[in-house]
Amino acid sequence: MSGSKSNSGLGASASSGHAQGQHSHAHSSHEDCGHHHEPMPARGSRRASAPTGEVLVSGRGMTMSRGGRNILDHVDIDIAAGEIVTLIGPNGAGKTSLVRVLLGLEPPDAGTVTRSPGLVVGYVPQRFERDxxxxxxxxxxxxxxxxxxxxxxxxxxxxxxxxxxxxxxxxxxxxxxxxxxxxxxxxxxxPKLLVLDEPARGVDHLGEADLYALIGRLRDERGLGVLLVSHDLHVVMAQSDRVLCINRHVCCHGVPETVAQHPEYVRLFGDAARAFGIYQHHHDHAHGLGGEPLPPIAAGGGDKSHA
Amino acid sequence: MLEPFLVRALIAAVGVGLVAAPLGCLVVWRRMSYFGATIAHGGLLGVALGLALEIDLTLGVVVVALIIGGLLVGLGRQRIVPADSLLGILSHAALAGGIVAASRLAGQRLDLMGYLFGDVLAVSNSDLAWLGVGGALVLGVIAALWRTLVAVAVHEELAQAEGLHVARAEAALVVLLALTVAIAMKIVGVLLIVAFLVMPAAAARPFASTPEAMAAIAAVIGGVGAALGLWLSMSADVPGGPAIVLVLSAASLCAIAWSARKGGG
Known part of the structure; x- marks a missing residue:
């Protein structure tokens, strides 16, 4: 669980550095899952290219099952300094399990987790039970x-x-x-790495906007790497550098779309809406009862997550 | 002037009260009072073992208490029998085993009532020496591990994610409980040891705003309560350990009632 990785290209992981265009036809030709993108100008606070910071934590082929159920299925993930990676997926998709494995709270059944030596982690768990x-x-x-x-x-x-x-x-x-x-x-x-499991839960919407603004600031000013978990498939921080959608396996990943202009959010949040992004995601493939992805109906497409 | 046996009794009672209270806070926070009782019940088995093997009785108690603690932690990993039932099984097995072993092995050499309920007036100088060394050890380990122990009590997962050694803290608590049982058993008895752990902590809770304050207040309550109880025992001519426990229980019940009236704060 130790040993550092050089930062050569961080794009190393299949989960980073997706060009937007790759998914432009996603809805019609995809083997995994596609997403809608409305073309948007890049925002100042978001890097178009993958950040070049040191890789803080890196998971390869992480696989875990509990009680005969597959919770994680060969998940790869990298989080580097200075980037915000958002993990989304439906309830029960294994997001919290993935976080627990990355934090070293649980060992994976298979696969490896590598953390940079001496990494200081700040963790905000999903539920904090007071006593x-x-x-x-x-x-x-x-x-x-x-x-x-x-x-x-x-x-x-x-x-x-x-x-x-x-x-x-x-x-x-x-x-x-x-x-x-x-x-x-x-x-x-x-910390060098901040891990937040559904941090917006329990805070009001205004607080949520403040929270996301703070996370963006921490990334910009201190170069923190941030792993953010959200079960809300629609709301993802505009400042996210990469979004990883998992449903036990990595469904898809890439640069998120922002929603600064999205009328729904502007109406709901006013100015605060600028701090929000939307990531529209349509599952185009079904999952079996055990969670395994069923074979796609149409072949082809450019998603690399199962490469 | 106090009789020497009374001085020894006073030192022993106050000493146990002081040493047990901070550990008792951790026991309360981690909901381990029944766990502590189970380890304490093993103390009697330890005495019987010590007599049978002709080793130091305190050593026998420590060994058996550690074995029971290890069993509890090991068997607690399964999920089919809930933890409190497991405690119910082991605690009574330890108590019954201790009484059977004591009657078989020790015959008349063993003062069963004394080990069950303590005999504070019969404390010897060597008991006091054990209390001094063991008590200093217990307090020293608690002080050294305090930050980790508190952080784990507050939120185990968060503490682990922040790099603290949760398993080590867990093991330390078992060892500390075993040591405390060993040094307190002759003074307060295996059936009453948990009272010395839990009652001062509960009495201190409404008056504390930090974990450290609670441990300190509990230690004061434990020490003062022990002295008061001993005085009660002398003046009313009743057994010392139970008298102390009555004083401590009155203190904790008053504190709980007061805090309930205040609104739970």
Whole structure:
């Protein structure tokens, strides 16, 4: 689980560096899954090409089954410094399992996970269950992941928009406040890789926009690598450099489309809508009961995920 | 002036109260009170083993407590029998085994009531020495591992993802419980040890805002409660261990009731 990889081309993984055009006919000719793209000008904050940062964590052929069910089926993934990789897929698609394997919380049945040596990871789990039996101020909670002086803790809290709550009890926070505090705990560690499992869950829409803006800033200013998990197939950060759609196997991957102009989102979020992207995704192939992809109806297409 | 046996009793009771309380906080946070009771029940088996093998009784207790702790962790990996049922099986097996072994092997050399409920007034100088060394060891290990132990108690997965050694913390807790059982058994008895772990922690909870404060307050409550209980035992001429446990239970129930009235905070 150690050993560094050189950063030669990061495109190494099948899951990165897709040209947009590749999918332009995806809906009619694809062997896996296609997506709609409305041609969009590249946004300033998003790189058109794959980032060239050091690969922080890399999984190859990760396969896992539990109770006779395939949860992960030969999944490849790379996350490099300075890029935001969004993992999407329906419920039960194995997103959280993939994250757990990448974090080293569970070993894969097959395949390898390589992390760059000394990698500091900040992790925001999907659900954070508080335990009122443990007295815990927000400030003390922040230092559970790493020691830091009080002003740094305060800075991290302000960064996530939770400046005034350092002395409150964890058990008394609202769901949204708790989410921010858990993120702040990750930031106190000064991570190189930030892993967020459905971070928008439990925060309101305004908070969600702030959250995505913060993640984009962290990537831009500190060069963090970010792995973001979302079960929402439609909403993906505009700042995502790459999107990986999995349903036990890698369905498809590539550069996401933004929705700054999408009327639905502009109406819902106003200015905040600019922080959002949409990634329309139509599953064109069925999955069997065990989750295995069924043979495509039409052959051909350019998706490399099963190459 | 206090009689020497009373001084020894006071030192022993207060010492156990102080040492057990911080560990007790971890036991409460990790919902391990029944786990602790099961390990404690193994203590009697350990005494019988020590007598049979003619080794130091405290050593026998530590060994048996560790074996039971290992069994609990190992068997706990299966999912078919729930953890609390497994504890129910092992805890009573240990207790029954201990009583059977004690009656077979030890005959009249063993003061069964003393080991079950403790005999604080019969504490010897060598018991005190064990308490001093063992207690310092327990507190030292807790202090050294405190950050990890707390982080794991708060959120195991997050702690592991942040690179802390969860399995090591788990093992350390088992060893600490075994050591605490060994040093506290003669003083408070295998059936009452868990009270020294859980009650001061529960009594401290409503008054603490951080894990460290809770451990410190629990230690004070444990120590003061032990002294008060001993005084109660002397003045009312009742057994020491149970008297201390009554004082500690009164403290924890009052604290819980107070915090419930306040609204759960």
């Amino acid at each position: 009122a039996a443990i007295p815990m101020t927000v400030q003390r909670f922040l230092t559970l992941g790493a020691r830091a002086p009080r002003d740094r803790l305060q800075h991290c809290l302000e960064e996530v928009g939770a400046g005034g709550i350092a002395d409150r009890q964890l058990a008394q926070l609202s769901g949204g406040e708790l989410q921010r505090v858990v993120l702040a705990r990750a930031l106190v560690r000064e």
